[in-house]
Amino acid sequence: MRGTLSWQIMLVALAVLAGIIAHMTAANGGPANIGTALGLLAVSAAAAWALNRQALAKACILFIGAHGTAWLLLSGVSGHEGQAGASFYLALGAAWLLAWRCVTVLSLMKPVSLVARRALGLIIPLIFGAWVLILWEAIVRGAGIPFLLLPPPSAIADRIAASSSVLAADFKQTVLKAVLAGYVMGCGAGFVAAIAADRFVFLRRGLLPIGNMAAALPIIGVAPIMVMWFGFDWPSKAAVVVIMTFFPMLVNTVAGLSASGHMERDLMRTYASGYWPTLFKLRLPAAMPFIFNALKINSTLALIGAIVAEFFGTPVVGMGFRISTEVGRMNIDMVWAEITMAALAGTLFYGALALVERTVTFWHPSIRGG
Amino acid sequence: ADKVVLQLKWVAQGQFAGYFTAKEQGFYEEEGLDVEIRNGGPDIAPEQVIAGGGADVIVTWMAAGLAARDKGVNIVNIAQPFAKSGLQLICPKDGPVQTEADFTGHTLGVWFFGNEYPFYAWMHKLGLATEGGADGVTVLKQSFDVQPLIQKQADCISVMTYNEYWQAIDAGFKPEDLIVFNYTELGNDLLEDGLYVMEDKLKDPAFEDKMVRFVRASMKGWQYAVENPEDAAEAVMEAGGQDENHQQRMVGEVAKLIGDGKLDLVVYERTAKALLDQKIITKEPEGAYTTAITDKAL
Amino acid sequence: MDVSASYKPAPAIPACDGRLANVVEANRLGLTFQTNDGPVQALSNVDLTIGKGEFVSFIGPSGCGKTTLLRVIADLEKPTAGTITINGMTPEQARQKRAYGYVFQAAALLPWRTIADNVALPLEIMGLARQERAERIARTLELVNLAGFEKKYPWQLSGGMQQRASIARALAFDADLLLMDEPFGALDEIVRDHLNQQLLELWARTNKTICFVTHSIPEAVYLSSRIVVMSPRPGRVTDVIETNLPRERPLDIRETPEFLSLAARVREGLKAGHSYED
Amino acid sequence: MDVSASYKPAPAIPACDGRLANVVEANRLGLTFQTNDGPVQALSNVDLTIGKGEFVSFIGPSGCGKTTLLRVIADLEKPTAGTITINGMTPEQARQKRAYGYVFQAAALLPWRTIADNVALPLEIMGLARQERAERIARTLELVNLAGFEKKYPWQLSGGMQQRASIARALAFDADLLLMDEPFGALDEIVRDHLNQQLLELWARTNKTICFVTHSIPEAVYLSSRIVVMSPRPGRVTDVIETNLPRERPLDIRETPEFLSLAARVREGLKAGHSYED
């Protein structure tokens, strides 16, 4: 900051120069718009550098420059798939650096208003995510990577739009039925097992090693068995999720239960507080950071578990079913559409958990700041 | 020697005995080829592998091959070792399904991942809906094994004559306990294991020549395997197959399906039509096969 | 300064030696900690009898075993030698009967509870009704001058305020035996005087038995009916001083000759246990 | 008791007002905390100048902002009003120059380090050689009378011993400005006297500047060249008292009339800030 030239902008300048040279020397054909894109890059990089002090204006210029370039490049590549040359990638890289600079500028901003802070908290990851997609789209199409290996995001988006009813049915089958039921039961069972192991020394000594064994019962081995036991519909998938989520909850809760301070435990002793009051009033609150750890890890494991479990005997609906079937049918865009749904659902769920965590463990130093 | 990578559709087993035998017996070497055989597995789509450049030639079913071609993976059938289909549907005799007419309202186990096309073609022919309900059939995506039958989760399940059928027998079903719907006998068979390569590579005469030699050696391998099932099973075991007895039996059964390696155009047309009828492929396939290789090789 | 010498020694505290009314009885008590670098003898051969309604102060150099002794009484530490009974029971039984309230040397407040909720903690465990709880919380927070801070969290209070909250918590518990480990260490003189008086008043009113660890000689003399002087390595009792001051003690009793001579005696005992040669 | 009144007031501490030599300069300093239940004004309009080599004590009722003021000086808290400079720099720059050592109100020892390693912590951070570290550790632990406890972990020490370890840690750091927040609160009179003397000696020898929070009026008077009396809600400075006692101070200076009258003046100031009407 402070008046110096940031390394991203310097690299942009270099990339634009190299890009111009590459563009001049390249044979005709290939993606269109590259000249315009290089021009836009040069202008916005210079403007951002000139506008050193006003963070907001600078961020805006960087934002427009980066994404305008991206748009130019992407629209220029259609019809020229697989023909991108050095100038294309240089322009792309430069645009990416501008976006990076934009994110850096944004994350250094400390707005006072709560709304602005929240908005920033959303915009920053969104820019990051947008660039994952832009780079993916540009490289896949620019380099002409076979559709069967990796479809571009635009094709995935088209597919999502075209197959929303199938996606909705699969989502309902896998997430709303199998994952939710399994997650609740698995986390619950892990939690109860941890309490039981904590309550009874005998169980602690016996259960933990056996819990460790369950840890690695690989879904791949368990799923067929669960299908045998619970039928081929969603209950067997929920059972797999239960097994997947049990162990992380067990381990974390056990670790969390010993996280309360010695003096606090002595305090409860002086009240002749029984096991349960001590548990609820002292040890569980102190264990909350650990328990949320497990809930978060499990939220992603549960989804993976349910999807993989659907590879072994399912009715002909469900995200895992669709993924494996459509791979076989060479509809790779459909596979990625399902993956996108899974990612979206998982991220939202995780975000919700993180919010709950913030309110429940507001007292923990990691939340109070540190 | 010229390097060739062959991607199988499934794990090492008698189904691929010809290739393993050709390698084991040195037939490939005699043709000046250095063949690397890559085993497949669940969820490995050979079409994807070849599209990604991970193999020179693949073994796959015609329906899956044509579907992939329809999606823009320009693969071409260069030889068709399996003349007949080994797919069948079996139902326990004491169950509810005795004839095709009994299917309605019952649950049928089907393999997906590109193996479902013959089944859907058949149901299409019978005019049965596959979305469940009283006047259609409920389709179950079946696991690797015959458990759905033992567990009575499905009323009928898919088996290969050379593999799962015998697992059912091993599990305690006697042949007379089972009703068998054989796709070939019912005239519903779609072509199974064939050899496919990328179309544009085939334009290279050197590659074409390599494939000619490859097909020749492979068919020689099949010939040998059919005549010497013990040796063939041994070769399969060598390549990582499991359960020698089972592999021997499998080679024996596979032998009944093997033809001369040339594509039977009548069955090809039928296969293409069945797929087109069900809209699994969107347009009449063109250039999906070539007889040039087999003509030169055999 | 208006020093008056008119106070009479109070009559000996009743039942001080009566077998039945003894609250704490320790015989040749010893405790050795095993540490990574050898055993540490924290208590050795402690004989001690505390009668019902006594106010006993423990004083002694840092590390001499005062906290350890209190912890043994509270059944937070098991003695490795000798015997101890509380109201004729083992410490464990006494603890289970909720025979005492304990104020720790550090505040030990739960960070996820507000001040009011921290004070409510023992009351919830005892199963008191909400109404009764609210009343006790209000009363004890008022007593330690923390009214108005009910809704703050511990980390939002100053060190002294946290310590006062912890005192309020123990007082709200309202047991017959109070074990207090340097409760007023972090408080300024004025608050300290105030709380000293409150404590004395409470003691007089309720006839509680109080074991009180302090580092302040005047505080020990001002509050106690008996002062136990300890010395370190190994921790043992070196002197027991009966104060015999009247139960009613205005603040300026601290300038009477009796008071000063008692203080001097305590100071002597304390010095003897120290390794500083000054 | 041998009370002697022969001490002369010491000459005014040099450079007390000299612009150049000022260590701390605060102007209309204010700090407001935002809490879940409204803002809390911890400091308001504090003007303060501390010259090089001064020993300034802060005294005031619990919760009046003493710790907060020290934290502002130490750049652990940003003031919300007014300005403050340390040696002419911002607190941040001063902190970055390692201008001060800080003793917290609680011991703040790292539980996974032995006592010796805890004292070694700041020295490791400064990058001292092993040899030098070992020497300083031995010296300061000796000073606070903890020799022999080097290998113990904090939880194996008594409360007072932990506090002493934390003092040793700050002394080992050896900065020119010492900020001490009730360092001797958990110590008994004898140790306290001992450490008071040690601190005075250190001060005399090294000409350090010391900011010292205490609750003990005699301690404040005994140690300081100046006493800042604060009062709460909002925290502000109500009185600043120059002690003018000689730099050389035997313990029995505490019984001289000058001393006692200073103490009385501090007590008055303190009382004024309190809400108790007694």
Added chain:
Amino acid sequence: MDSFRSKIIPVTTLLTLLVIGWYAFAVALNGPFQRDLDRRAGEMPGQLEFLMRTWSQPKPTLPAPHQVAQNFYKATVTVKPWSNRSLIYHSWVTLSSTFVGFVFGAGLGILIAVGIVHFTSLDRSLMPWIITSQTIPILAIAPMVVVVFASIGITGLFPKALISTYLSFFPVAVGMVKGLRSPEMMHLDLMRTYNATQPQIFWKLRVPASLPFLFASMKVAVAASLVGAIVAELPTGASAGIGAKLLNGAYYSQTIDIWAALVAGSLVAVLLVAAVGLAGRITDHAMGGRPA
């Protein structure tokens, strides 16, 4: 070792209960098919004979413990440990890719956590996408990953370890972020007064404070890593490894083989988790290890 002895009785008791329950389950699950078989064969076995038969089917739905034990014994003791039939060999194959994957995963997780704790821009932009990355069912697309890697000539240990890494870095990253942020405010203030540099605060304060979180997370991560390795063994066409054993067993309905492989997998898991636990305990001891 004392803790080992104190564990023996509870573990064996629970295992015994487990085995008894298992036998009962086996009867319940294998019973119906056995009845079908008997009916088809026209036999009417006695009560005990029926039980025996449910416990000795060649391809049972749920094999009886002794069947698994026999198979396990045969596949570990009676064959050469390095032969293709030995579970020891397959376990070793899986263990090695698990280990590589775990080491990289834990390293990556720690690195990410360190970045997130120290750079707000990373915390803000990277964290949400790390979470998203984990909701991608990698196991579902593991075959595609393996295919993609194979197509650029990378085969063998690397793709398997990659999937293990992908699965195991996340628990470590999440736990470490929490752990690295867990030091007391007062201790952070203390370091500030020393003007400690970020690396100093990191090594002397954040790292020690984070260790309980780290070890709890690593236990989860090592288990996840094993799952990843096993799953990755399926589509590689790998003919070695527990995953390959499971696949072959499943493909040929050899339930007894499947269970024996599962037992082997679980033993490997116990071994790995115990190793992490032991490392945790040693660390705890080195840090003064206050008894709970």
